[in-house]
Amino acid sequence: MIFEGGGQGPMAPDPSLNNHHKGDHMERVLLSHGAGGREMVALIERVFLAKYRAPGFTGDDSAILNFGSQALAFTTDSFVVDPIFFPGGDIGRLAVAGTVNDLLTAGARPLALSASFIIEEGFKIATLTAIAASMRQAADEGRVAIVTGDTKVVPKGAADKLFITTAGLGAILKPGVSGAAAVAGDKIILTGSVGDHGTAVMLARENLLQGEAIISDVAPLTELVLALLEAGCEIHAMRDPTRGGIAAALNEIARQSQVSLEIDEARIPVKPGVTAACEALGLEVFQVANEGKMLIFVAPEDAARALDLVKANPYGREARLIGEVKASPPGRVQVRTTIGTARILDMPSGELLPRIC
Amino acid sequence: MKFIDEFRDRELVQNLARRLGQLAWGPATLMEVCGTHTMAAARFGLKTLLPPPVKLISGPGCPVCVTAQEDLDAFLALGRQPHIILASFGDMLRVPGTHTSLERTRAQGADVRVVYSPLDAVDLAKQETAKTVVFFGVGFETTMPATAMAIKLAAAEGLDNFLVFCVHKTMPAALRALLAGGEVRVSGLLLPGHVTTIIGAQAYDFISQEFGVPGAVAGFEPVDMLLGIESLLRQISQGQVFIDNVYPRAVQAQPNPRAQKLLSEVFAPDDAQWRGLGQIPGSGVKIQERYAAFDARARFPEIWAELAPPPPSPCRCGEILRGVLTPKQCPQFDKGCNPSQPLGPCMVSSEGACAAAFRYER
Known part of the structure; x- marks a missing residue:
C-alpha cells in the first residue's frame, strides 16, 4: 500500500484515494467541467437537463417566460473569479455585467437583478463595501436596479474570499432573438477585440508579463444593444462570448441554428498585448473569455446600419463584420486564416483557465 | 505584433506556396518532428498549401x-x-x-x-x-x-x-532511432527551431551524412515552416542533402x-x-x-x-508518434477517442497530432 492516509486540515487527501490506484470507478466533477466547453455541455445535459429540462428549453443564456402579452427574459450566473480585483474590474462589476449581458442576448431590456453573496469568514468589510459600490456603478451603467439579494457567511476555508450569484429579469423588446434563430445570409458583427478579460485575469493571478497593460473588457452592454433593438434592426441572434471565448459562442450558435459559419480571422481584432500573452502561454485567443463583447447576427440588409449603431457606442468602437452565415454544413464554424487558408474553429475542450469569471 | 505579423504575411505565404508547386515533381513524405510544428501547421491550414505529391506527417516531437x-x-x-x-x-x-x-x-x-x-x-x-x-x-x-x-x-x-x-x-537520439528503424520512409525532416537554439543545428549532421535524409531547422510561423519545406524540396530535387538552417534569427550551428x-x-x-x-x-x-x-x-x-507495467490499450499513439499512422487513420479517432474522453496523450496535449487534427482539420 503506497498511500497511508493521514494528512490534516482542508488539504488532507481524500480517503477514496485508497482504492484509487486500483482503478477509480467513482466519476467526479473536474475543473474542465466548468470551463464552458464540451465537458460542461455534457455535464449539463447528463445531470441537469436530464432531470429538469423545461418545455421550450432552447439552450440560450436566458429563459423566456410568457405572461399574457408580456414576455420576460430570466437568467442567472455565479461568479467565482480569482483574483476578485483585476485590471479593468472586479467580481462585483463582473457579476452585474455578466447577467445584464445574458438578458440582452434574448433581445430584452434588463429590468432588475438579484445579488447573493457567499462570504468567507474574515473578509474585510471595506473590501465588500468597495465591491458593492462597483456593483451599483455597473448597474447604473447597465440601466438596471439591484432589487433583492441574500448574504451568507461560511467558516474560513469553506469558500475562497467571495462568491457572487446574480439573477436577472428583462422585458423582451424583440421576440425570437435566439441562438437558434440565425439563418443563412446573416452577417456577424463582433463588437470589439477578443481575449481581453481572460488574459487580464490570468496575468493578474499568475503575476505574469507585468509590463503588459492588459485590461479586462468587463462592461454591461445595455446601451449598445438597446440602440440596435430600438432602431428596429433585424437582429436574429446574439451571444456574449464569455467562457470558451468566441470559439464556444460561435459553435453554440452554429449548432443551435443548424447553420454553418464562415469567419474571417483577419477581421477579428486582438490587442497586441493579448496576442503576446496568448502566444507566450500557448492559448488560442479565440477560446479566451470576454466580458464586454457581443456577437450579433443580423439580417444582411440591416448589417451596415447595425454596425454603424454599434460603433457609435463607446464599447463598440472597434466593432467589425467578421463573417457570415451559410446554410451548410450545419453546425460547423470555419475560419479563413490570415494567410488565406481555411480551418475549423472547434468547440473548446479541457480546462482552459479556471476561475476566470 | 513584431516577429509574428511579418511571418504570417498572406502574400509572402502565397508566393512561397507557389514556389513549392514548382519544386515538387515527385512524391515526398516530410516529417515535422516537433509538436509545435504540428499544431502550427494545423492551425494555419498549411497542408492545404502543399502541392499534392507532398505529404506532411507528424513525428515524435510532442514532449x-x-x-x-x-x-x-x-x-x-x-x-x-x-x-x-x-x-x-x-x-x-x-x-x-x-x-x-x-x-x-x-x-x-x-x-x-x-x-x-x-x-x-x-x-x-x-x-x-x-x-x-x-x-x-x-x-x-x-x-x-x-x-x-x-x-x-x-x-x-x-x-x-x-x-x-x-x-x-x-531529440537527436530519438531521430536516429526513428531513421534506423526504417519503419517509415521519410524524404525529409522539418527540425524543431526551439530545441535547436539549445543544441545547435550541427547536432543533426548525422541525419544527412549517415542516412542521406535532408533536414531543415525551422521556426513556428507559417512563413518559417514553408521556408523549411521549400529547403527540403529543393534539396530533394537537386540531390544535395544537408542540414539547412532557415531560422537564423534564433538558431546557430553551434x-x-x-x-x-x-x-x-x-x-x-x-x-x-x-x-x-x-x-x-x-x-x-x-x-x-x-x-x-x-x-x-x-x-x-x-x-x-x-510499479506495474501498463496493460495493453486500444490507443495507437505509439504509431502516430512514429509517423506510421496519421490521426485520421486511427480507428479510434473521433469515435472511441476525443478531447473529452482521450485514450492517449496525442488527443489531449496542446502539441498532440490527434488534438491538432481534431481541433482544426476534421
Whole structure:
C-alpha cells in the first residue's frame, strides 16, 4: 500500500484515494467541467437537463417566460473569479455585467437583478463595501436596479474570499432573438477585440508579463444593444462570448441554428498585448473569455446600419463584420486564416483557465 | 505584433506556396518532428498549401505525448504519498495514465498544481514548507535548462522539500532511432527551431551524412515552416542533402554555450523510455549524483519498485508518434477517442497530432 492516509486540515487527501490506484470507478466533477466547453455541455445535459429540462428549453443564456402579452427574459450566473480585483474590474462589476449581458442576448431590456453573496469568514468589510459600490456603478451603467439579494457567511476555508450569484429579469423588446434563430445570409458583427478579460485575469493571478497593460473588457452592454433593438434592426441572434471565448459562442450558435459559419480571422481584432500573452502561454485567443463583447447576427440588409449603431457606442468602437452565415454544413464554424487558408474553429475542450469569471 | 505579423504575411505565404508547386515533381513524405510544428501547421491550414505529391506527417516531437505511460503512472503514484504537491505543466493534466490522470487525481484530493516554469515550482516549495513539491520534468532540450536552473536554485537556497521527477528527453537520439528503424520512409525532416537554439543545428549532421535524409531547422510561423519545406524540396530535387538552417534569427550551428554548461552540470546522459519508440539508448538524462537530494527517484525508490507495467490499450499513439499512422487513420479517432474522453496523450496535449487534427482539420 503506497498511500497511508493521514494528512490534516482542508488539504488532507481524500480517503477514496485508497482504492484509487486500483482503478477509480467513482466519476467526479473536474475543473474542465466548468470551463464552458464540451465537458460542461455534457455535464449539463447528463445531470441537469436530464432531470429538469423545461418545455421550450432552447439552450440560450436566458429563459423566456410568457405572461399574457408580456414576455420576460430570466437568467442567472455565479461568479467565482480569482483574483476578485483585476485590471479593468472586479467580481462585483463582473457579476452585474455578466447577467445584464445574458438578458440582452434574448433581445430584452434588463429590468432588475438579484445579488447573493457567499462570504468567507474574515473578509474585510471595506473590501465588500468597495465591491458593492462597483456593483451599483455597473448597474447604473447597465440601466438596471439591484432589487433583492441574500448574504451568507461560511467558516474560513469553506469558500475562497467571495462568491457572487446574480439573477436577472428583462422585458423582451424583440421576440425570437435566439441562438437558434440565425439563418443563412446573416452577417456577424463582433463588437470589439477578443481575449481581453481572460488574459487580464490570468496575468493578474499568475503575476505574469507585468509590463503588459492588459485590461479586462468587463462592461454591461445595455446601451449598445438597446440602440440596435430600438432602431428596429433585424437582429436574429446574439451571444456574449464569455467562457470558451468566441470559439464556444460561435459553435453554440452554429449548432443551435443548424447553420454553418464562415469567419474571417483577419477581421477579428486582438490587442497586441493579448496576442503576446496568448502566444507566450500557448492559448488560442479565440477560446479566451470576454466580458464586454457581443456577437450579433443580423439580417444582411440591416448589417451596415447595425454596425454603424454599434460603433457609435463607446464599447463598440472597434466593432467589425467578421463573417457570415451559410446554410451548410450545419453546425460547423470555419475560419479563413490570415494567410488565406481555411480551418475549423472547434468547440473548446479541457480546462482552459479556471476561475476566470 | 513584431516577429509574428511579418511571418504570417498572406502574400509572402502565397508566393512561397507557389514556389513549392514548382519544386515538387515527385512524391515526398516530410516529417515535422516537433509538436509545435504540428499544431502550427494545423492551425494555419498549411497542408492545404502543399502541392499534392507532398505529404506532411507528424513525428515524435510532442514532449507530453512521448512521455512513457509508466513514467506518468509513477508520477501519479507519487501524488498518493502524504504531504506531496505534484507540480506539472498544464499540458500533462488530462493525459490518461493507466488508472487515472492528474486532473482526476486532483478531483479526488491529491494536491496537483499547474506551473508555467520549473522555477514556479521552486517558489511553491518555498511557500509550502510543510509539504514536498515534486516537479514533473518533461520535455526536450528546450525545457531542460529551466529544470536545471530550478535544481541549482533549490540547492543554493538549501531547500529540502523540492524534488524533480526527471523524464526529459533528447531529440537527436530519438531521430536516429526513428531513421534506423526504417519503419517509415521519410524524404525529409522539418527540425524543431526551439530545441535547436539549445543544441545547435550541427547536432543533426548525422541525419544527412549517415542516412542521406535532408533536414531543415525551422521556426513556428507559417512563413518559417514553408521556408523549411521549400529547403527540403529543393534539396530533394537537386540531390544535395544537408542540414539547412532557415531560422537564423534564433538558431546557430553551434550549441548555446551557457545552456550546455548548465545542462552538463546538472544532468548526465541516460537511456530513456519513450511512448511508441520504447527504450532508446542515450535519449534521456538523469540528475547528476551531486544533486541526488533533488531527485524524486532517489527519494522514493519504493514507488518504482511497486510499479506495474501498463496493460495493453486500444490507443495507437505509439504509431502516430512514429509517423506510421496519421490521426485520421486511427480507428479510434473521433469515435472511441476525443478531447473529452482521450485514450492517449496525442488527443489531449496542446502539441498532440490527434488534438491538432481534431481541433482544426476534421
